[in-house]
Amino acid sequence: MSSTRDIDSLIEMMAKLPGLGPRSARRAVLHLIRKRELKLMPLADLMQNVAATARECTRCGNVGSAEVCDICLAPKRANGMLCVVEDVADLWAMERAGVFKGRYHVLGGNLSALDQVGPEQLRIPHLIARIAEEQITEVILALGTTVDGQTTAHYIADQIENTVRLTSLAQGVPIGGELDYLDEGTITAALNARKEL
Amino acid sequence: MSSTRDIDSLIEMMAKLPGLGPRSARRAVLHLIRKRELKLMPLADLMQNVAATARECTRCGNVGSAEVCDICLAPKRANGMLCVVEDVADLWAMERAGVFKGRYHVLGGNLSALDQVGPEQLRIPHLIARIAEEQITEVILALGTTVDGQTTAHYIADQIENTVRLTSLAQGVPIGGELDYLDEGTITAALNARKEL
Numbered sequence: 001m002s003s004t005r006d007i008d009s010l011i012e013m014m015a016k017l018p019g020l021g022p023r024s025a026r027r028a029v030l031h032l033i034r035k036r037e038l039k040l041m042p043l044a045d046l047m048q049n050v051a052a053t054a055r056e057c058t059r060c061g062n063v064g065s066a067e068v069c070d071i072c073l074a075p076k077r078a079n080g081m082l083c084v085v086e087d088v089a090d091l092w093a094m095e096r097a098g099v100f101k102g103r104y105h106v107l108g109g110n111l112s113a114l115d116q117v118g119p120e121q122l123r124i125p126h127l128i129a130r131i132a133e134e135q136i137t138e139v140i141l142a143l144g145t146t147v148d149g150q151t152t153a154h155y156i157a158d159q160i161e162n163t164v165r166l167t168s169l170a171q172g173v174p175i176g177g178e179l180d181y182l183d184e185g186t187i188t189a190a191l192n193a194r195k196e197l
Numbered sequence: 198m199s200s201t202r203d204i205d206s207l208i209e210m211m212a213k214l215p216g217l218g219p220r221s222a223r224r225a226v227l228h229l230i231r232k233r234e235l236k237l238m239p240l241a242d243l244m245q246n247v248a249a250t251a252r253e254c255t256r257c258g259n260v261g262s263a264e265v266c267d268i269c270l271a272p273k274r275a276n277g278m279l280c281v282v283e284d285v286a287d288l289w290a291m292e293r294a295g296v297f298k299g300r301y302h303v304l305g306g307n308l309s310a311l312d313q314v315g316p317e318q319l320r321i322p323h324l325i326a327r328i329a330e331e332q333i334t335e336v337i338l339a340l341g342t343t344v345d346g347q348t349t350a351h352y353i354a355d356q357i358e359n360t361v362r363l364t365s366l367a368q369g370v371p372i373g374g375e376l377d378y379l380d381e382g383t384i385t386a387a388l389n390a391r392k393e394l
Contacts (some may be wrong), residue, residue: 004261006246013240018228019221028214030286032244033251033260040248043210047229047241054230063230064201089227113386122393 005032027032061106061123063088071095071103080137084127084156086110086144094142102140104129105130110148111155124156131164138165145171204230256327258303258320260285268292268300275299277334281324282352283307283341291339299337302327307345308352321353328361335362342368342382 007029019141021069032040033140035049056062057069064070081102091104107122119125130136141156143149172190173182182190204226212222215387229237254260254266261267265295278299282288288301304319314330316322338353340346354363369387370379 004267006243006259006262007251009248010240010243013236013243016236020216024216026286026289027255027331029247030260030284031215032387033247036248036251039210039213040244040251043207044241044248046203046207046210047237047244048228050207050230051237051241052305054233055205063204063227065203070201087227089223092223186258 027079060091061088061105061108062091062104076101080135081140082130082136082138083129083132083140083142085142086149086152090142100140102138107152110143110146110152112148112151119155122152125161127156128159131160136164138167141166141168143168222382257288257301257302258285258305259288273298277332278337279324279327279331279333279335280337280339282339283346283349287339297337299335302341304349307340307343307349309345309348319349321356324353325356328357333361335364338363338365340365 011022011029014020014028014068015022017025020028032043053065054063055065055067057064057067057072059068062069062071066073078101081084081092081100083100083102084105084107085092085094086107086109086129088106094100094104105123105127107127108125109117111117111119111124119123127139131139139156139160141153143153152183153168160166170193171186172193173179173186178186198363208219208222208226211225212219212382214222217225229240250262251260252262252264254261254264254269256265256269259268262337263270275298278297280288280291280297280299280301281302282291283306284306285303288303291297302320302324304321304324306314306319308314308316308319324336328336336353337359338350340350350365357363367374367390368383369390370376372385376384
């Protein structure tokens with residue numbers, strides 16, 4: 001079917017997105033074609049814009065449309081505090097919580113001997129340079145509580161201890177979480193970090 | 198965050214696609230931005246192309262990029278046979294099976310008193326006109342085995358019986374299906390339609 005080749009290719013590309021498969025890609029594309037003017041056209045335009053402008057912030061690794069991202073440039077952000085995250089998605093999650101007022105540093109992954117990811121593959125040298133340049137006084141390690149995440153946290157802690165205050169996110173029972181559904185590791189961490197009422 | 202407004206809008210639009218939600222839309226958009234040249238740009242271009250050219254076939258209701266779709270125009274397709282489906286997705290499913298060599302007629306939905314969908318809202322008058330115009334001798338009703346699908350099939354059968362041979366897809370055990378996982382209706386249908394070996 002030569003004249004529907006574009007539609008087929010579109011389905012094929014959409015099917016490769018994380019979270020979508022061939023069936024959901026077909027549904028999504030049909031849905032878009034049915035609402036061509038209302039959905040497909042604006043989405044196509046938006047994608048063109050983002051494709052033309054999206055780039056990594058040279059300072060923190062966030063994505064945005066300028067050389068330095070809005071968060072790095074915001075004058076109201078607290079100077080001296082850096083929150084180190086693995087990934088842009090983690091930065092966005094922190095921003096949705098809206099509670100952190102400092103700036104970020106996106107590593108771009110975790111150290112992993114298996115995948116041959118060393119400090120040079122991440123933005124760790126860049127982090128150490130920033131700490132000196134920007135007179136950082138506190139680094140919050142908001143890394144995953146996986147083996148790789150904790151290895152990365154320990155490595156960074158080794159590199160910068162004694163130069164700044166070093167903290168990490170508290171571990172414990174999630175808000176709205178029920179004990180019955182929690183794993184043993186989380187319950188152990190929450191008990192060990194118990195607080196006086 | 199003014200300069201990331203496009204990225205936020207893109208996530209918002211993607212999150213409204215069937216099969217995606219806010220979390221998977223964020224993942225998909227980040228994935229696209231990370232592979233800007235390899236994925237985001239081609240996808241944006243493709244979407245523009247489809248948005249510019251996609252249209253409904255005036256004859257059968259399939260989607261394509263011309264007034265009359267490839268299937269309707271294909272000279273090798275058997276004349277005289279029409280397969281009536283509810284939706285373009287069903288047409289695509291039939292085409293993936295690759296076994297039907299006639300042409301299609303997409304109704305665009307099912308009759309539904311609740312949703313106030315009558316024959317005029319579907320392409321039923323158009324179907325009746327086509328049967329006469331194209332000298333159709335067999336109409337295969339490949340409609341869903343839901344209440345609405347069967348109501349629609351009965352309505353169409355009433356309208357065109359005695360003018361053409363009228364068939365419907367066989368019901369029974371799916372290939373690879375296990376009896377244990379089948380509903381009673383399917384087992385009953387399969388038993389009633391049992392065949393001599």
